[in-house]
Each structure stands twice: as structure tokens, then as C-alpha cells.
Amino acid sequence: MFTGLCAFPLTPMNEDQVDEASYVHLISRLVKAGVDSIGALGSTGSYAYLSRAERARLAQLAVEHAESTPVMVSIGSLRTKLVLELAEDAQKAGVTAVLLPPLSYQALNETEVFDFYKTVTSNLSVPLCVYDNPGTNHFTFSDELHGRIAHLPNVRSIKIPGVPASLPEAKARVDRLRALIPAHVSIGVSGDASAATGLNAGCEAWYSVIGGVFPEISLAITRAALRGDAEEAEKLSNRLLPLWQIFGRSGGSLRVVAAAAELLSLVSAPSLPQPLRSVEGQAREELNALLEALELS
Structure with a gap:
């Protein structure tokens, strides 16, 4: 579950409803492409904008249409009580794993975050991936905190932010974390622009935004890196440099991949919850x- 390409699909929606047909189509495309796992209802899936009932329904749809592909869903919410309810819903839906960010309005401290993960993991019967993304969750994990959380029951992976561009620096960053966590806990890189470097530096998984829309090129990068062909992985990633540049100019990946899905007629516009908008102009x-130009589809 926690190795290879984990593709994160959009949850296409407008202000009235989720577009379930397009959502199922996105899931089915990922299955057909052969992704290693599906990360439904992540940040790319706009989980924070959905009700509990909507999230339960989408988790169920993802599991039903993923066939034999493992499915992980986010159970992030502002209160521990709500997270436990979402965990129950996800497990009832039959998910393979859950993804948990330290989501908050008031800034959290390390004691609160550790106790949060301790409470949630003790109430799970499926594996958990720790979601580390200070850009969306406004909390910065220390490696020491990751080490403590990684020893909790059911923790099986850590989704880290993008790594340094230099391969030696990226490897040093991954090695520092690896030294503090158990061998059974994998490290997965996010931040698509640095994914090839992260995989080449020793990450076992890529938690991918573009994988949800462009699974073939994402799989090619992942497979090259994991078979030890670092040069090919970087070459394929560098081919997408113009896309990484658009990400940078547009305030992140979500608005861009939503626009890409709209342009490819995979979803209808608008596909993001207001006030979010896919990139324009x-x-x-x-x-x-x-x-x-790149024949991405």
C-alpha cells in the first residue's frame, strides 16, 4: 500500500453537488492505468470542503470502483471527535488505509499533535499515513515528532513535503528521518516537482497530485526511480518543468490540475468548491x- 505511486484524484464539484459520475470516471482511469494505490479525499480531493455524509459516500464510491487497487482516504478534521467519526465511516466503507493531517484553526503545538495521533491510532483497525504539509495545514513537524508518532500503532507511512533540489541534500533529509522511524514505516514524497529527486533519494512512495490526472507519466517516473534508473526518472520529471513552473506561479497544484481536468473534459467547469477557482487567463x-505539446491526457 505505501510504496510506488499513490495517485490523488480530484473530487469534482460545484456549489450544488459532487459530480459523482466524473469522480467515478477519474477513479476508473487510475485503475486502468495501474497505479499502485489511490489517495481519495486528500487535499487534491478537497476533503476539507465536504460534509461527513459526502465524505462517507465518496469513500464508498472509491472503494467500489477501485477494484483491487488499495484506497486511502483522508480523515482530517478540526476536532478529534470528528476525526474519529470519519475514521469509522472510512473503515465501514472498506478503505485500505487512512491519511491524517493535523488540521486546525488555532495553531497546534507538538504535544497536542502527538496526543492527537495517539488517540486516533488507538482507535483504528487499518493503517495510517501521517500527512505532513505545512503549506496547507500550517503545522511544521520536526523529525523528532515524526519519530515519536511513527512508533504508534497502525502508523505505516509518512507523507513528507517536497525535498531539496540537490540529490545529496535530499538524501540527507530522507536519511535523517529514516534514522528515527521504524523500518516498517515508509517515507513518501509529495510536492510533485521534487518527486523524482525524492524517490531517487530513498523515498519508497510518491503521493502524487498529477498522478490523479496524468497517471501514465507519473507511473513512468515512479517505476524508473524505484528500479534504480535515477537518470531516466529525472529526465521524465524535467520534461514536465513547464508544468512545475505553472504550479509555482499559480499558488500550488490544485488549481492547475483542476484546470487540466476541465480542459481535458474529464470534469465539468467549475470543478472546485467556491471560493476556489481553477487557473484562468x-x-x-x-x-x-x-x-x-506534451500530449498529456
């Missing part, structure tokens, strides 16, 4: 040209 024109 010149950035959207550049993205459309890039999709055609």
Missing part, C-alpha cells in the same frame, strides 16, 4: 498549450 492558456 494566461496561465490557463499556457496550460492548454502544454497539454497539447
Whole structure:
């Protein structure tokens, strides 16, 4: 479950409802492409904008249409009580694993975060992946805190932010964390622009935004890195440099991959919950040209 490519699909929606048909189609595309696992209802899946009932329904749909592909869903919420309810719903849906961010309005401290994971993991019957993304959750894990959490029951992976661009520095970063966590806990890189470097540096998994829309190129990068062909993995990633640049200019990946899915008619526009909007104007024109030039579909 916690190795290879974990593809994170969008949850297409408008202000009235979730587009379940398009959501199922996105899941089915990932299964057909052969991704190693599916990360439904992650940040790319706009979990924080959905009700408990919507999240339970989407978890169920993901499991039903993933066939034999493992499914992980986010159970992040502002209160521990709500997280435990979401965990119960996810487990009833039959998910393979859950993804847990330290989501908050008031800034959390390390004691609160550790106790939070301790409470949740003691109430789980499925594995858990720790979600570390200070850009969305506004909490920065120390490696020492990761080490403590990684020894809790049911913790099986850590989803870290993007690694340094330099391979030696990236390897040093991964090695520092690896030294503090048990061998059975994998390290997965996010931050798609640095995914090839992270995999080449020793990460076992790629928790991928673009994998949810472009599974084939994402799989090619992952497979190259994990078979030890670092040069090929970097070459394939560098081919996507214009996409990484659009990410940087657009405030992140979500608005860009939503626009890509709209341009490819995989989802209807608008596909994000308001007030979020997929990229528009010149950035959207550049993205459309890039999709055609690189034959991304």
C-alpha cells in the first residue's frame, strides 16, 4: 500500500453537488492505468470542503470502483471527535488505509499533535499515513515528532513535503528521518516537482497530485526511480518543468490540475468548491498549450 505511486484524484464539484459520475470516471482511469494505490479525499480531493455524509459516500464510491487497487482516504478534521467519526465511516466503507493531517484553526503545538495521533491510532483497525504539509495545514513537524508518532500503532507511512533540489541534500533529509522511524514505516514524497529527486533519494512512495490526472507519466517516473534508473526518472520529471513552473506561479497544484481536468473534459467547469477557482487567463492558456505539446491526457 505505501510504496510506488499513490495517485490523488480530484473530487469534482460545484456549489450544488459532487459530480459523482466524473469522480467515478477519474477513479476508473487510475485503475486502468495501474497505479499502485489511490489517495481519495486528500487535499487534491478537497476533503476539507465536504460534509461527513459526502465524505462517507465518496469513500464508498472509491472503494467500489477501485477494484483491487488499495484506497486511502483522508480523515482530517478540526476536532478529534470528528476525526474519529470519519475514521469509522472510512473503515465501514472498506478503505485500505487512512491519511491524517493535523488540521486546525488555532495553531497546534507538538504535544497536542502527538496526543492527537495517539488517540486516533488507538482507535483504528487499518493503517495510517501521517500527512505532513505545512503549506496547507500550517503545522511544521520536526523529525523528532515524526519519530515519536511513527512508533504508534497502525502508523505505516509518512507523507513528507517536497525535498531539496540537490540529490545529496535530499538524501540527507530522507536519511535523517529514516534514522528515527521504524523500518516498517515508509517515507513518501509529495510536492510533485521534487518527486523524482525524492524517490531517487530513498523515498519508497510518491503521493502524487498529477498522478490523479496524468497517471501514465507519473507511473513512468515512479517505476524508473524505484528500479534504480535515477537518470531516466529525472529526465521524465524535467520534461514536465513547464508544468512545475505553472504550479509555482499559480499558488500550488490544485488549481492547475483542476484546470487540466476541465480542459481535458474529464470534469465539468467549475470543478472546485467556491471560493476556489481553477487557473484562468494566461496561465490557463499556457496550460492548454502544454497539454497539447506534451500530449498529456
